[in-house]
Amino acid sequence: MSATSWAWLVLLFPLLGSITIALGFRRTSWRFAGIVGTGAIALAFVCGIAALITLLGESPDARHHTSALWEYASVASLQIKLGIYVDPLSVFMILVVSGVSTLIHLYSFGYMQSDEGYHRFFSYLNFFVFSMLLLVLAGNFVLLIVGWAFVGFASYALISFWYRRTTATRAGIKAFVINVVGDIGLVLAAFLIFQQLGTFEYTEVFAKAPQVFHTNEWTVTAICLLLLVGAFAKSAQLPLHTWLPDAMEGPTPVSSLIHAATMVTAGVYLIARTHVLFVLAPTAADIAAFGGLATLLVAATIALVMTDLKRAIAYSTMSQIGYMIVGVSIGAYSAGLFHLMTHAFFKALLFMAAGSIIAAMANEQNIDKMSGFGKAMRFTSVTMLCGGLALAAFPFTAGFFSKDEILAYASARGGMYLIFTILGYFGALLTAIYTFRLIFRVLGGKPCAEAQELIDTGHGAHAEAPFNPATGETEDTDIGFPGAVHHFAEGSPPMKVAMGILAFLALFAGFIQVPGVDETITHFLDPVFADSPLAAIHPTTSASWFGLLIGGLISVAGVGIAYLLYVARPDTPRRLQERFAAVHTFLYNKWYFDEAIDILVVRPALAVGRFADNVFERIVIDGAITGGTEETVGRAGVIVRTFQNGIVRTYGLFLVFGAVGLALYFLIQQS
């Protein structure tokens, strides 16, 4: 079978899975939903492997295929096909997405077991994977937008999964609205592309673009900036990032899949896919890179003071995606995508571990209340440690190789781009600190009450009444809220399997891309990026290893500082907080971004709406136009009513009057 046929199958299985689970939700058991859901994605992964093998069997230059099912629209010069584009980049993304998704489905099989909405969860999750694969496989901008929008919807549906929680629904709406802002950018970019180049198909666009556009011409810069709006919204970069921390209202598998491994990487994929355009608009590419850098640093600083476990990990995601955006914007395409892959592994793992701990804490998410789980939950803490080491880029973990490769490339490019290297290392230091802050606080120290209970009895703690971790208000355990029983890894084999595989990958997946040794990913993705002059820039092996050395030192230093602050001298954080209270407040309030957006965007919009309602709607339309008409008709009616006095003789008078008039008319006519 050809690679495109396998690709169609990759798309088909999750869609079928979603529909099957959705249709049979009343009559099938929860096990059915879980098995079908996980199996569908596993099948997609297998087909992805098959596509990879088929692709590898061809010569590197021939590894790009398009395939169209049918034509959407064929109007005048507009040709839109339901077509996919299979090349190393899309196959890479398929494997990452479906692989990590399979493991997360496996995790959810155990984690969501007591939830009343189990079928709905798996249906939505499968639909999400389908949309993400559609986004990645799309062969033209229209289908990309379709996948983009579907992914946004799936994210909304899953964030608001516990729909009776007001905080969850509000978070879902916030995510959706900000995503729509991104969608607008993307759609406008697509329109501009069509207007300038006359086509939506990737192959044609990327072939024509270098011929039609001059470097830094305003049109291509505009297109790239609009694409950036879309990418930044989806990947939660500054300033469109405020939805990601709130998106943690969704169940942990959702956070793990969508907001760590897959959906938020869509922006990175977009920039990588349209790299031809970004090469033609270096200004836009630089703006993207600086945007990523800014996000990287801001998010890292916020993560230093976050007390909600999931939100801290969310800010970490934001920061790491900043690295990826920097990577693909400055030309380190394969490095950026490699970091995407490794990040998917260790971030998904971290979320899974966090979910396990939160379950053991009876849904409490505040790390101030957690400690000592290292002794209480061995498996979870070991895997969490693996993920943390990878995130902190500890030597020879996966994150070590991927993150430092980006920074080495930046220094190889030289000039202005050394800023990225220096600040990137600084961000790595912060990353190591905040990662191990979490690990030392949650896993180390004396066991808290819940951990103690786990050690003593072997099963998890239960709160007296189920409550919303964000606001503290009580809930029940019926549909729309989390279930009664919280499942953690130690008690659930599927969760253990998933976390174990990811831990292994987080530690050892880096070895497929060792500079100067194998570099499989770079070689695999080479044909895709061969047309970019930036891909020719290559750090020397010695420079790469030097960068790795520095990165390793920084990582160890970060772990050491965290150890100092949170284990050796636990008093220090509190004293620092008192001394730098203003800074702490600023960071704790997330740099006041939410408030800024409220003042700059939300309030003016509401004011416009209120004006439209009070003035325009009430006075002009209701008052003058409809009210005026109504009044006129009413008055006319009153006048006419006086003629209806019920007396026959009056009616006779009108009759004669009419006859007289008519006769007069005919007389005049005749003469």
Added chain:
Amino acid sequence: MEAVLFFIAAIGATVGAIGVVAARNPFYSVLALIAHLFSLAVLFLLLTSAFVAAAQVVVYAGAVMVLYVFVVAYVGSAQEPRWDPVPGQRLFAGLLAFFLFVEISAAVLSSGLRALGTHGPDVPAGFGDPAAIGTLLLEKFLVPFEATSVLLLIAAVGAIVLAARRRESINRERPLGEGVASR
């Protein structure tokens, strides 16, 4: 001679009409109408329509007016009050009727029918005789003739139904004050 008869009959008809409209007592109106009908019969004769004139006297003045007299006698002749409750009714009625008259006259007199200005064409001897009318009724206008008979039957039945005493209202004597409209 013919003109004199015409004027006498015309004046009689007009006076009778005005009498119908103007008389306060309905009985006097009926009498005025009878006079009017006789004048009209004379006019018909002047127009060589003998049968119609005879029918006018026998049917109209004879039967229909007698019916009127009976009903007036039964109902009683109450006088109408002078004052008209609807403002402007009398004024406008007069005005409009006058206009109507003017218009119809204008329409007729200015029409292109040449024969209107003459006595009319010469007619055969039996014009307007019962024989002529009868022939027409039974040959050309048979269907209208039959339909009119049916109409008469329906009218007679209808009148009886309308004016009949209800059987129940005799047995159930409703006390005065309920369902009685006061003046």
Added chain:
Amino acid sequence: MNIDWYIVLSALLFTIGAIGILVRRSPMVILLCLELMLNAGNLALVAFSREVGNGQGQVFALVVMVIAACEVVVGLGLIVAIFRRRLPLDVDDLRELRG
């Protein structure tokens, strides 16, 4: 006399009848005025019959007479019924059908 005199006379009688209907309040008299109008019509019909020269107008006039008779019968029946129910015989007071 020329035929147009008869027509004008017919018009005059018709309008007198119209005035009567619009002005009088007793149903009896209104019916009588109705008779006036019908007779005016009859006069016009017969005049035209003479003017055209065939008897069709006269047959029409006879039919009108019959119809007038029927209508009078029904009308008077109504008046008797109204009188029997002790309602006022005044068209201004009989207006329950007002919409």
